[in-house]
Amino acid sequence: xxxxxxxxxxxxxxxxxxxxxxxxxxxxxxxxxxxxxxxxxxxxxxxxxxxxxxxxxxxxxxxxxxxxxxxxxxxxxxxxxxxxxxxxxxxxxxxxxxxxxxxxxxxxxxxxxxxxxxxxxxxxxxxxxxxxxxxxxxxxxxxxxxxxxxxxxxxxxxxxxxxxxxxxxxxxxxxxxxxxxxxxxxxxxxxxxxxxxxxxxxxxxxxxxxxxxxxxxxxxxxxxxxxxxxxxxxxxxxxxxxxxxxxxxxxxxxxxxxxxxxxxxxxxxxxxxxxxxxxxxxxxxxxxxxxxxxxxxxxxxxxxxxxxxxxxxxxxxxxxxxxxxxxxxx
Amino acid sequence: xxxxxxxxxxxxxxxxxxxxxxxxxxxxxxxxxxxxxxxxxxxxxxxxxxxxxxxxxxxxxxxxxxxxxxxxxxxxxxxxxxxxxxxxxxxxxxxxxxxxxxxxxxxxxxxxxxxxxxxxxxxxxxxxxxxxxxxxxxxxxxxxxxxxxxxxxxxxxxxxxxxxxxxxxxxxxxxxxxxxxxxxxxxxxxxxxxxxxxxxxxxxxxxxxxxxxxxxxxxxxxxxxxxxxxxxxxxxxxxxxx
Numbered sequence: 001x002x003x004x005x006x007x008x009x010x011x012x013x014x015x016x017x018x019x020x021x022x023x024x025x026x027x028x029x030x031x032x033x034x035x036x037x038x039x040x041x042x043x044x045x046x047x048x049x050x051x052x053x054x055x056x057x058x059x060x061x062x063x064x065x066x067x068x069x070x071x072x073x074x075x076x077x078x079x080x081x082x083x084x085x086x087x088x089x090x091x092x093x094x095x096x097x098x099x100x101x102x103x104x105x106x107x108x109x110x111x112x113x114x115x116x117x118x119x120x121x122x123x124x125x126x127x128x129x130x131x132x133x134x135x136x137x138x139x140x141x142x143x144x145x146x147x148x149x150x151x152x153x154x155x156x157x158x159x160x161x162x163x164x165x166x167x168x169x170x171x172x173x174x175x176x177x178x179x180x181x182x183x184x185x186x187x188x189x190x191x192x193x194x195x196x197x198x199x200x201x202x203x204x205x206x207x208x209x210x211x212x213x214x215x216x217x218x219x220x221x222x223x224x225x226x227x228x229x230x231x232x233x234x235x236x237x238x239x240x241x242x243x244x245x246x247x248x249x250x251x252x253x254x255x256x257x258x259x260x261x262x263x264x265x266x267x268x269x270x271x272x273x274x275x276x277x278x279x280x281x282x283x284x285x286x287x288x289x290x291x292x293x294x295x296x297x298x299x300x301x302x303x304x305x306x307x308x309x310x311x312x313x314x315x316x317x318x319x320x321x322x323x324x325x326x327x328x329x330x
Numbered sequence: 331x332x333x334x335x336x337x338x339x340x341x342x343x344x345x346x347x348x349x350x351x352x353x354x355x356x357x358x359x360x361x362x363x364x365x366x367x368x369x370x371x372x373x374x375x376x377x378x379x380x381x382x383x384x385x386x387x388x389x390x391x392x393x394x395x396x397x398x399x400x401x402x403x404x405x406x407x408x409x410x411x412x413x414x415x416x417x418x419x420x421x422x423x424x425x426x427x428x429x430x431x432x433x434x435x436x437x438x439x440x441x442x443x444x445x446x447x448x449x450x451x452x453x454x455x456x457x458x459x460x461x462x463x464x465x466x467x468x469x470x471x472x473x474x475x476x477x478x479x480x481x482x483x484x485x486x487x488x489x490x491x492x493x494x495x496x497x498x499x500x501x502x503x504x505x506x507x508x509x510x511x512x513x514x515x516x517x518x519x520x521x522x523x524x525x526x527x528x529x530x531x532x533x534x535x536x537x538x539x540x541x542x543x544x545x546x547x548x549x550x551x552x553x554x555x556x557x558x559x560x561x562x563x564x565x566x567x568x569x570x571x572x
Contacts (some may be wrong), residue, residue: 091419098418107411108409122415
């Protein structure tokens with residue numbers, strides 16, 4: 001039972017389901033009042049994976065992470081961390097992950113090392129073991145000069161590092177981080193990414209973000225959540241390709257924007273501008289080039305190209321979440 | 331160290347590393363000294379006793395205890411530290427108990443700091459120490475009960491002021507509504523109800539301990555009352571996850 005095992009080091013227990021998966025979210029549902037925050041979210045995560053959890057604000061990212069960490073109890077479904085059910089054996093499951101919440105909550109009056117010492121005792125670490133681990137993390141996260149500072153007096157970047165130290169203190173096999181680079185400067189973001197990449201070798205990392213470069217930079221897999229539903233689960237490249245498939249675009253330079261009737265004739269959406277060019281997205285059928293040439297000339301411009309639309313991850317995401325102009329939910 | 335001990339030590343540090351505990355202690359000592367020596371004409375009666383002070387104690391603690399406890403949970407929920415705390419391998423009931431014991435320690439320290447008053451009376455005259463010790467025991471019991479109420483109230487709101495007001499309000503129910511005075515009014519209509527009202531309130535139990543009678547029923551009343559509100563506190567913290 002969770003109650004009887006001691007120490008922060010994960011040890012296999014009789015209750016564990018051995019699947020080789022470090023995180024399993026199984027059909028998670030959560031409703032706040034009349035609002036369905038999360039509906040039927042399922043996914044899993046293996047050692048070595050960095051899973052980016054992407055979605056617009058209010059899509060259900062934080063709610064899902066909170067259900068996996070047991071901060072919230074799902075209305076339906078469950079989550080397992082390293083095979084341990086978070087609702088069935090919460091204490092045992094909590095020893096196997098570290099969690100960094102989005103708002104970086106710390107006890108403002110405590111000094112950095114005092115806070116980390118409290119976290120260590122809460123996690124059952126004692127004396128020399130705790131000191132060694134705290135020293136190592138303070139060194140690794142560059143918190144040396146801040147050791148004796150009250151956490152309330154730290155800049156956001158340093159608070160983030162203290163939060164990360166808190167999550168990593170017991171060396172868990174799973175790290176769950178809610179917007180870990182939010183509010184950091186570019187230098188700090190690069191450092192945190194390098195750290196996560198390094199950490200992921202022996203662990204599974206699940207983190208949420210709404211910054212797409214983040215996903216492209218470090219994730220091995222991406223989950224897109226929108227309005228409480230999981231709408232994509234793939235590698236960043238595959239996702240961009242999948243959204244991309246079959247769509248064409250017409251590029252016209254100069255002149256005025258094509259009128260609605262011209263666009264309708266070619267089956268084009270409203271354009272996006274890129275330099276002096278207007279890019280019109282077409283459907284999966286290739287627009288007739290002679291008609292495109294004629295209509296471009298009529299508008300005073302010139303047809304540059306009719307080409308395959310190579311979606312970036314940004315475009316893929318915007319189309320998936322239905323936020324792109326003229327783009328529908330895939 | 332158990333979960334209770336870890337949380338207890340952190341909370342106690344939070345009280346004493348900040349001016350919070352010092353302010354509470356100074357406030358209680360000053361108020362009680364003022365009450366006994368200036369407001370109630372202690373010197374006019376020429377009696378070396380603390381009856382008038384212990385008479386006001388339930389009312390002082392009614393406000394004082396929720397003031398100590400108001401930040402315990404409301405701050406955790408407001409700042410979000412409760413979220414992190416709930417991912418540590420600690421039982422909620424251990425966290426509740428650790429916080430409660432820390433607040434109770436601050437209350438105990440405050441009462442200890444008022445020891446100057448009976449010591450001064452000892453120098454001035456020859457007081458009967460029995461009622462004074464009984465009075466302090468009564469204060470500790472009623473204080474423990476009000477601290478438990480305060481802990482529960484603190485878990486109800488992210489706003490400390492609201493938490494304190496709810497704590498005072500609940501305290502008033504147990505002091506003023508369920509009081510011997512109100513029981514006396516009810517006695518004419520329904521003696522059974524009057525007895526129930528008196529027994530459910532804190533004053534009758536406090537009075538009998540203060541008189542120096544440490545009856546099991548009075549101790550059991552305060553212990554059961556504290557356990558009830560700590561259980562409600564635990565339930566409420568758990569319930570927020572749903």
